[in-house]
Every structure is written in structure tokens, then in C-alpha cells.
Amino acid sequence: MTSGTAMRDIAVAAAALAILIAVPFLVHSPAFLDYIIRIAAMSLFATSLNLLVGGTGLVSFGHGMFYGLGAYAFALLMQRTQISLAAAAGCSLVISALVGLAVGAVCIRLRAIYFAFVTLAMQMLFYSIIITWQSLTGGDQGLQGGIPRRVLFGFDLNSQFHLYTVSAVVMVVGLLLLRHVSASPLGATLRMIRDNEPRTAFLGVTVWRAKLTAFVIAGVFASLGGILAALFVSGAYPELANWPISGQAIFAVMLGGVSTFLGPLAGAAILLALGDAVTRFTEYNGMVLGLVILFVTLGLRRGVLDVLTEALRRRRTGPAAGAAE
Amino acid sequence: MDLDALGRCVSTASCLVTQTTSGLIAGLLLFLVAAGLTLIFGVLKVVNFAHGTFYMLGGYIAFTTLQVTESYTLAVLAGGAAMAVFGIFFERALIARVYGQDVLMQLLVCYAVVLIFDDLVKMVWGADFLAMGMPPAFQVPPLFIAGGIVPPFYAVLIGIALVIAIALAASLSGTRAGKTVLAAAQNPTMVSALGVNTDRLFAVVFAIGAALAGLGGALAAPVRSLTPGMGFSVLIDSFIVTVIGGMGSIAGALLASVGVGLIRGFGTIGFPTFTDGLIYVAMIIVLLLRPTGLFGREVV
Amino acid sequence: MSLKVENLTKRFGGLAAISDVTLDFPTGSLTAVIGPNGAGKSTFFNLISGAIRPDSGRVLLDGEDVTAHSRGDIVRRGIGRAFQVASIFPTMTVAENLMVAVAAHRGQWAGLGRRFPPPGARVRAMEVADLVGLAHVADTLSAHLSHGDQKLLDIALALALEPKVLLLDEPTAGMGPEERWQMIERVQRLWERQNLTLVFIEHDMDIVFRVAQTIRVLCYGRVLAEGDAAAIRSNQAVIDAYLGTEEHAA
Numbered sequence: 001m002t003s004g005t006a007m008r009d010i011a012v013a014a015a016a017l018a019i020l021i022a023v024p025f026l027v028h029s030p031a032f033l034d035y036i037i038r039i040a041a042m043s044l045f046a047t048s049l050n051l052l053v054g055g056t057g058l059v060s061f062g063h064g065m066f067y068g069l070g071a072y073a074f075a076l077l078m079q080r081t082q083i084s085l086a087a088a089a090g091c092s093l094v095i096s097a098l099v100g101l102a103v104g105a106v107c108i109r110l111r112a113i114y115f116a117f118v119t120l121a122m123q124m125l126f127y128s129i130i131i132t133w134q135s136l137t138g139g140d141q142g143l144q145g146g147i148p149r150r151v152l153f154g155f156d157l158n159s160q161f162h163l164y165t166v167s168a169v170v171m172v173v174g175l176l177l178l179r180h181v182s183a184s185p186l187g188a189t190l191r192m193i194r195d196n197e198p199r200t201a202f203l204g205v206t207v208w209r210a211k212l213t214a215f216v217i218a219g220v221f222a223s224l225g226g227i228l229a230a231l232f233v234s235g236a237y238p239e240l241a242n243w244p245i246s247g248q249a250i251f252a253v254m255l256g257g258v259s260t261f262l263g264p265l266a267g268a269a270i271l272l273a274l275g276d277a278v279t280r281f282t283e284y285n286g287m288v289l290g291l292v293i294l295f296v297t298l299g300l301r302r303g304v305l306d307v308l309t310e311a312l313r314r315r316r317t318g319p320a321a322g323a324a325e
Numbered sequence: 326m327d328l329d330a331l332g333r334c335v336s337t338a339s340c341l342v343t344q345t346t347s348g349l350i351a352g353l354l355l356f357l358v359a360a361g362l363t364l365i366f367g368v369l370k371v372v373n374f375a376h377g378t379f380y381m382l383g384g385y386i387a388f389t390t391l392q393v394t395e396s397y398t399l400a401v402l403a404g405g406a407a408m409a410v411f412g413i414f415f416e417r418a419l420i421a422r423v424y425g426q427d428v429l430m431q432l433l434v435c436y437a438v439v440l441i442f443d444d445l446v447k448m449v450w451g452a453d454f455l456a457m458g459m460p461p462a463f464q465v466p467p468l469f470i471a472g473g474i475v476p477p478f479y480a481v482l483i484g485i486a487l488v489i490a491i492a493l494a495a496s497l498s499g500t501r502a503g504k505t506v507l508a509a510a511q512n513p514t515m516v517s518a519l520g521v522n523t524d525r526l527f528a529v530v531f532a533i534g535a536a537l538a539g540l541g542g543a544l545a546a547p548v549r550s551l552t553p554g555m556g557f558s559v560l561i562d563s564f565i566v567t568v569i570g571g572m573g574s575i576a577g578a579l580l581a582s583v584g585v586g587l588i589r590g591f592g593t594i595g596f597p598t599f600t601d602g603l604i605y606v607a608m609i610i611v612l613l614l615r616p617t618g619l620f621g622r623e624v625v
Numbered sequence: 626m627s628l629k630v631e632n633l634t635k636r637f638g639g640l641a642a643i644s645d646v647t648l649d650f651p652t653g654s655l656t657a658v659i660g661p662n663g664a665g666k667s668t669f670f671n672l673i674s675g676a677i678r679p680d681s682g683r684v685l686l687d688g689e690d691v692t693a694h695s696r697g698d699i700v701r702r703g704i705g706r707a708f709q710v711a712s713i714f715p716t717m718t719v720a721e722n723l724m725v726a727v728a729a730h731r732g733q734w735a736g737l738g739r740r741f742p743p744p745g746a747r748v749r750a751m752e753v754a755d756l757v758g759l760a761h762v763a764d765t766l767s768a769h770l771s772h773g774d775q776k777l778l779d780i781a782l783a784l785a786l787e788p789k790v791l792l793l794d795e796p797t798a799g800m801g802p803e804e805r806w807q808m809i810e811r812v813q814r815l816w817e818r819q820n821l822t823l824v825f826i827e828h829d830m831d832i833v834f835r836v837a838q839t840i841r842v843l844c845y846g847r848v849l850a851e852g853d854a855a856a857i858r859s860n861q862a863v864i865d866a867y868l869g870t871e872e873h874a875a
Contacts, residue, residue, distance in 0.1 A: 181737065199708075202696055
């Protein structure tokens, strides 16, 4: 049964990847391919955040730090050194893991809202450093000048089609790995902490170690998203590390749903589509987004995918399940 | 980083006076906003992410009132009063629906209000910076204290902010209603057990908190420019102050506000581009040493 | 496994919650800890299980000093506990609750190499569910269990760790009279079959006098009396300080 669920997830991922790779042959729209590339970056970011929020009960307001860190580390390595794209990406992930370890060691000592704010402070500190350290980061202008040597395993990432293909693969593999984490024994331990942290400690779990591991893993996958974003925008800019990026991820998570693994992916897709559609019709996109948020939070009260899966479950199990509640 | 400049400033009386004054102004204005935030959190256990919006609206309303009536006093009062009313509406219509839900729900509802009102302000007052300008009565030559330049309006501002802070402290600890609020901030269940109408209490506390933010925005309007989205940096500063001081603690908020104000005042000399960074570092250090802030209680 | 505390003391502010308590719980014994509200009973359990650190004194497990070890370490050495208010994982089913406990006990909680549950965890979880009579609701969400079943699940979580010493904080709290007896009979059977050293806090005097081999009375953080049911019943200090007040409270 254990390997059964793993096989099912791999099959779903393979099917999704096949469809994604077929898309450019069916839809000849550069805008649509761009949209999918942006979803790839955003969904890794949001899903990794949900490992903390929905998976562990750790509400981080500063997860965007790792998105920005991935983008900056990767862009800097590409611009300042001669290493290959794959090596730069790998190094960026290692850097993110180390930073995640240090930042996490500080943050996870704090509880509830204090954790949320100290993560936000960490991100804002990181942002301040980016703005201040002009000689390294280009300050508020960002790292311009593009990303050289955009070649990965024979894919020339200057071509939108190739960038699209690589992004699709990275997204599917990344999400599959995150899925594996949440379905692993560690993932179960994180749910214990979310449900009842003191009890978890009384069952012999070293809670801080589990939390710190989750924090580092989430940071690494967020920075993987950041690397895709840096490739997409050909550089790294302060906006990728500023607080609204964390706000976007939080909203994607809540919009899609915290209790469904693919919720944040759905949320990211809806959020990006919404943003694109609204800017086309009005300059007041904040107002439209605000009204949508109010509808989701006060109307649905849960994420879209959570609502859907709940409805499906009810239909499948029939009224008996409803009676049990 | 320019530690020499900082050293020179600290060792000359004029620079010391100027920077301390501007630090105190920033700190006391911040305290008004943060006191409302910490009060609301203490009593309602809601983190009001829309608090910066009250500050912004208070500033804009004061701006228009001043244009119409040409009275700065009326402008400030209008900013505060309008936000008190708006606060009640906001609490009853939106926040009351997310009590007891997780903090992300509260965050999103408030975030929605922030987005909506930033755009509304853009529609009404435009997207550009607005300068309210110094009230005419204060357009006089600055005072020189120990060689430091202190505009009279700054002195008045510090005075007004101090008066409000003292009035707040006195009404909280000196009146029956105030004591109920303080008791509720410490132990909400106990107060409802005593038969206090919590619905009304919550609305009143929200009104007070919003009014304080509105007053802060109105008072600050002459010395800072108005722009949609101006609430955010104030919100972040208020959070930092609230967290450093301990969530729910007014005294903690005062201490932390003045501290943050002074860090800003002197940080601009020594670390001109990293003043914000200094404040984040301060917050992180405080939280490491005291995980619930200076005057915070254990969170349940 | 024997449990012993020596001169245990814990103050909160200026108030001594536990004051110079020395008690011995021999291997395989069944002991009730009683005392009026605020006597320090729960604090006593918290001190033994490592939830809080004593100001002074020692906790000895089979003669080995475990004072102020971490909660996890004390659990691994064989002290399990259940709580006054059932402490479970509400979003998981009964089986999942027990499987995560089993994985934790086997040191597999940090595993990333495979999927949950680890091999054998389900079988072991069902054995434990069977021990407390929860096998028939194994796939029910634990939040949906009755109050009594949630208390049983809490005990089962402790049992999944194969404890030698089991601390139960008011296993019958919040139950009706009939349910109480069912619960206490279950507990008694567990004690017999699992060869546990069992210590429980209880307010119901009928249960205490009927079930416990030894009774320890705590009052204002001190040991007021100890002995079997007959000795406690006739102890004048207990009658004055405790039974008298409890009688009109009940």
C-alpha cells in the first residue's frame, strides 16, 4: 500500500508532464507559455510555503526571503563566475539550505504570531541588505545584464520553448519531491506538530529538529522557484525578495487550499491569471484582488481546492459521511 | 556605513538635539499607531493588518479638512473621529466574522481592505504624492536649542503626542471602563464571565485603536508626504514595536516606539541606507533574548 | 521498573506547588494519587515526565537519575503518560494516531526515504488499538470519537511507546458513573497484562479505594498520608484536610 500511493503519484506526475510538454504543439501562444513558466516558479514557492503553513502549522510571513535568495544567488553565480547553469543552480540550493538552517534555528524557537513576525523581520532584513549592498546586488536597480550561459543539458534557455520545457520538468519533479516529503514519516511527524505539539514531544519526537528540517526543505524548494523566476526575468530584482512576494504566496496557499497538496498550485494559477486579466481591464487591480480575497475568505471560508475535494468526498461516501460529523 | 559621522554627531550638542528631536517625533507618532494595534491585539486577539490603512486615511482626511476649514486642529480631530467610526464599521462588518479563526484568515481579510482602500485613495486623491504643508501658525523660524534646529511644530507635535499617550494611560488605568479593557487584554474569558458585553467592548476597543492610528496619520501629515500605500511602512514599524514591546502591552509599545524612533534618528547618520535593517536586527535580538517581547506574556 | 522521587520541590512564584516530596513506586505497583484541587498532583506528574524542571530533588528510574531530562528522553526510558484532557491528534484517524506514535517510538519519525507508515507500524498500531478496545473505530477521525474513546486513545498513544511506568492524569475525568467503571476496569486489566508500574490521579473515592493497592494523599504540595485503602480511610489528617471537603463537594 505504501509503495502503491508512491506509484500513483509518479503516474500522475508523468501524465501531467506529458500534457505540459504537448501543450506548445497544440497552443501556439507565447503568452500562455509564459503563464505556465510563471506558474512553475510560483507553485514551487507556494507549495513549499504550505509545507510549513498547512503541513506543520508554522505560519511564515517571510518565506519570500528564500524565493529572493534563490534568484539572487543563482543570478550572481551566473554573472560573476564561469560555472555551468546546473552547477550554479545546485550551489544556490545549497546556499539556501545553509541560510535556511541559520535563519530557521533562530525562528523556530518562537511560537505562533511571534514566529510569523520574526520570519517577516528576517525577510525585511534580507531585503535591506540587498538594497544597501549595491556593489554586489545592484541595490534597488537589481542585477541587470541578463543571465549568461543559458544552456542546460542541451536545452538553450534563450528559446522560450526550451525554457518552458525545462520549467515544466522542474515544476513537476519539484512538486513530486515535495509530495514525497509530506507523505513520508517526517511529513506525518509535521502533522503531529501541527495538531498537538506538546503531545508530539511526549511521544519522543525532538520537535525542534522536525521543525527545522521542514524549514530548511521549504526554503530550498522556494529558492528553486526563485531560480526559475530569475531565468524568466533574466536577472534578479529586489521585488523578488520584498514582502509582497510573501503575501502573494500566502494568498496562493489560502486561495487554493491548505489541506490539499495541489491547493497552492491551483491558487498560484488562479492568482496569476486573475492578475493578468484584471490589469487588462482596470488600473485598480488592487481593488479587484481585494474583493476576490474577501469573497474567498468570508464567502468560501476555505481554499478552492479544499472546497472541491470536500464536495467530492461527500458525493463519494454519500450522506453517511455527513451524518458522522 | 559611516561610524565617524555617527561619532561626530553624538559628540556635538547641536546634532544630538536635532536627531533626538526627530527620533522622538518619529517614535511618539509611531507609538500612537502601535498603541492602537497592541490594544486591539490584547483585547480581541486579532492582528490588525489593516492598521496602516487607518493611519493613511487619517492623514488624507486631515488633508482635505485642512483645505476646507483651514484649521489644523479640526483636521486632526476629523482624522481621528472619522477613523473611530470607520473602525467600528470595519470590526462589525469584517473582523467579527473571523474571530477565533487562524491568523491567516485575519491576515487576508485585512490585506483585502488594505488593497481596496489603497485604490480608493488613488481614485479620490490621486496616485501622486500630496504635501499637506505646515499649518500657517507654525510657519515661523525654528528654535535653536543648544545649537540644534528644532522647528516649533516639532515641539508641539511631541507635546500633543505625549498628551494623548498620558490621556490614554490615565483613562486605561483610572476609569472603570479603562480597567475593563486592560483586564480584557489580559484575560478575555474572565471579562465575559463577569458579564461585560464583549461585542460592545470589542467594537469600542477597535474604535479607540483606529482613532489612535487616524490621529497619528493626521498629526504626521504636515511633516510627511501623503501617498497611497503609505500605511505599509507604518504598519511594519508598528508591528515591530508591538512585537518588541510584547503584544498587548501599552508600556512596552511606548518604550519600543521611542527606541525605534531614536534608532531611526541616529541610524540615518551612521547607516543611512541601512536604518530599516538596524530595526529588524533590533527586533530579532530582542526576540532571541525574550521570545515574547519586553513586556509580553506567554502566548497560549 | 520502579519509580522513585526524592525531596522533589517546585515553586511557582513564591508558592510551593510541590514541596519536599519523597515517594517510592515499586515495580508492578498500582498507586492512586489523590488530593484536593491545587494539591499539586498534575505538577507532580509534570515533574516526573520532564514537562517542567524541579527546583530541587531527584527523579529516579530503577535507581538511575533522570531529573530534568528532556520529555523525549524520559519517554524513551519508559515513562508514558496520558492527560487530564485527552491529548490526541484530532485531524488523524485512530489508526493514524497510533501509527505516528509507533513511528516515533521506533525512532522513524524523521524518515524521508519512504512513505508513511513505516513497515509494521500499522500492525503494531492495531495491536495497541485492540489493547484498549478501539480496534472497531480504527478508521474513524479521532476528533469524531466520543469523549471516553478520546481518553482511551490518549492512553493508547502512551501504550504505543511500550512504557514500563504509566502515569494517568484523571483517566475518568468528565465521564458518567457507568463509563467511569468501564474505563477503570480497562485500566486495571492493562496494568495486569502489561506488567506496568501504574500511577493514576483520581477524584472518585469509590474507584480509588476499590482499585488502588496503595494510595498517596497530596495536600498543599506535601505528602499528607500514604497507605492502603483501610489506612487512608481511617487517617484523621486525611479526613480533616481532604475527605471532609470532598464529601460536600460531591
